[in-house]
Amino acid sequence: FIDVAETVVYPNHTGQQLTSLTLAVAPNFWPNCFYVMEIKVDGAAVTNYTLNLNRLDIPLPTPLEPDSVSTVSLRYSIFLPYMDQVNSQRARIFGYSEIQMNLVNWYPFIAPFKDGDWVIREPWSHGEYLVYPIADFEVNVKFADPQTAPVIATSGFAEPNGEFTRYTLTAGRAFAISASRDFQVSTTQVGETTVYSYYFPIYKNAGDAAMLTSAQAIQVFSQMFGLYPHKTLSIVIADFQDSMEFSALYFHSRSFYNLYDGSPQNYLIAVAAHETGHQ
Numbered sequence: 001f002i003d004v005a006e007t008v009v010y011p012n013h014t015g016q017q018l019t020s021l022t023l024a025v026a027p028n029f030w031p032n033c034f035y036v037m038e039i040k041v042d043g044a045a046v047t048n049y050t051l052n053l054n055r056l057d058i059p060l061p062t063p064l065e066p067d068s069v070s071t072v073s074l075r076y077s078i079f080l081p082y083m084d085q086v087n088s089q090r091a092r093i094f095g096y097s098e099i100q101m102n103l104v105n106w107y108p109f110i111a112p113f114k115d116g117d118w119v120i121r122e123p124w125s126h127g128e129y130l131v132y133p134i135a136d137f138e139v140n141v142k143f144a145d146p147q148t149a150p151v152i153a154t155s156g157f158a159e160p161n162g163e164f165t166r167y168t169l170t171a172g173r174a175f176a177i178s179a180s181r182d183f184q185v186s187t188t189q190v191g192e193t194t195v196y197s198y199y200f201p202i203y204k205n206a207g208d209a210a211m212l213t214s215a216q217a218i219q220v221f222s223q224m225f226g227l228y229p230h231k232t233l234s235i236v237i238a239d240f241q242d243s244m245e246f247s248a249l250y251f252h253s254r255s256f257y258n259l260y261d262g263s264p265q266n267y268l269i270a271v272a273a274h275e276t277g278h279q
Helices: 201-225 254-259 267-277
Strands: 002-011 018-024 034-041 050-052 055-064 069-078 101-103 135-141 151-154 157-161 164-172 177-180 184-190 193-199 232-238 244-246 249-253
Touching: 018 069, 034 055, 055 069, 135 151, 151 193, 151 232, 184 201, 193 201, 201 232, 201 254, 201 267, 232 254, 232 267, 249 254, 249 267, 254 267
Parallel strands: 193 232, 232 249
Antiparallel strands: 002 069, 018 055, 034 069, 050 055, 101 177, 135 164, 151 177, 157 164, 184 193, 244 249
8 A cells, every 4th residue: 555645835826716626536436445534725634525436525724726736735645456467348447467567657647627617527438537737747756665666757856855855857758657666678769869668578579669769759759749758767567458648657568568579560669659759
């Protein structure tokens, strides 16, 4: 399980006075997964919040005027579900398997506000349902037992911060984390961007090929569409039968690594370029 202390600094750019804030809380869809311990707004405890499915409504002690800023503090725990790939309609990404833990859409975030309402929806069997506001992230991570800590891949740029490791992501949409004690890592540099490839040991050749493909794709897409916006890009082998993108990180299905034959006309290569295009 994971203990989280989260602070959200929210500038009111809606153009109107707000009397409440609405946050998307995707982990609450899973039974016995998400537990709130404390919510504060500008330092004042709030107990009359409501949490229904993936919607957390927080009344504001004082109305938030246009172009003013409010700070929401939350403390909560997440008990990760098992990533059951057999009994699911689509790939299970959030949770843990025997060899991997994935934190995706794991933290509450203030939903975008459009046309007088908060943009928050329920998921369907296929397709995306979350609408992410652009935000700056600072995520500090530490493990209960550093001696047995796994290797972690994240959406952010890593640097030491006392007993924590701090990861920063500027102007991102979704911050993802993946961890495994079996990860090996390869890296390469593209301009100001470091590309990381996280793979299981038997897949080193495929992991390096995915890394080099993404590096080449960053070069090409930066010339065609504009510079890649982040300091890092993490490519993470996925212990599920699909690929999925998040800001500065994408999961690459293990099945593609199994299919890799060393040729450029290969599905692993094509999907690596495709997933980099999402960035």
